[in-house]
Amino acid sequence: MSIAAKLAQEEEIMNPLLPAWPEIIIGLLCFFIVFGILGKKLLPSIEKVLSERRDAIEGGMERAEAAQAEAQALLEQYRAELADARHEAARIVEQAREQGAAQLNELREEGQRQREAIVAAGHAQIEADKKQATAALRQDVGSLATQLASRIVGESLEDQTRQSGVVDRFLNELEAKAAVAQGAAK
Numbered sequence: 001m002s003i004a005a006k007l008a009q010e011e012e013i014m015n016p017l018l019p020a021w022p023e024i025i026i027g028l029l030c031f032f033i034v035f036g037i038l039g040k041k042l043l044p045s046i047e048k049v050l051s052e053r054r055d056a057i058e059g060g061m062e063r064a065e066a067a068q069a070e071a072q073a074l075l076e077q078y079r080a081e082l083a084d085a086r087h088e089a090a091r092i093v094e095q096a097r098e099q100g101a102a103q104l105n106e107l108r109e110e111g112q113r114q115r116e117a118i119v120a121a122g123h124a125q126i127e128a129d130k131k132q133a134t135a136a137l138r139q140d141v142g143s144l145a146t147q148l149a150s151r152i153v154g155e156s157l158e159d160q161t162r163q164s165g166v167v168d169r170f171l172n173e174l175e176a177k178a179a180v181a182q183g184a185a186k
Contacts (some may be wrong), residue, residue, distance in 0.1 A: 138171060145170070
């Protein structure tokens with residue numbers, strides 16, 4: 001048994017999973033000293049950095065939310081301005097259409113007046129030309145009729161007063177017969 005006890009004793013010494021008690025106590029004591037130093041010195045610094053980071057993140061989120069709210073407000077403002085601009089453009093277009101229609105009507109009326117003036121001037125000119133042509137024709141017809149009658153009768157019918165009276169009476173009778181014929185045709 002002594003060999004077995006010796007082997008057991010050697011195994012206890014050689015077992016790396018079970019260190020000796022003095023090493024465990026020294027290890028625990030060093031661990032608590034290091035943990036205490038780290039807790040007193042390093043932990044407040046870590047806590048401070050984490051707090052600053054949390055504040056920065058929360059502040060960044062708040063700033064982002066504020067920027068998003070501001071962007072949304074600007075977007076709504078731009079949309080309102082765009083809607084106002086569209087309404088203004090529609091109003092201007094409608095006003096331009098109305099003005100165009102009014103100007104078109106004015107131009108039509110002016111054209112109608114000018115046409116009527118031209119037609120009236122044309123009728124007046126035609127009437128004046130007709131009167132002039134009728135007078136010239138009466139004179140020519142009278143002169144020719146007198147010459148013809150003089151040749152037929154063999155006498156001179158040169159009396160101007162008598163000649164114009166005979167011609168006028170003859171032409172008036174022709175015009176009266178033409179007017180009666182037109183009235184019967186209608």
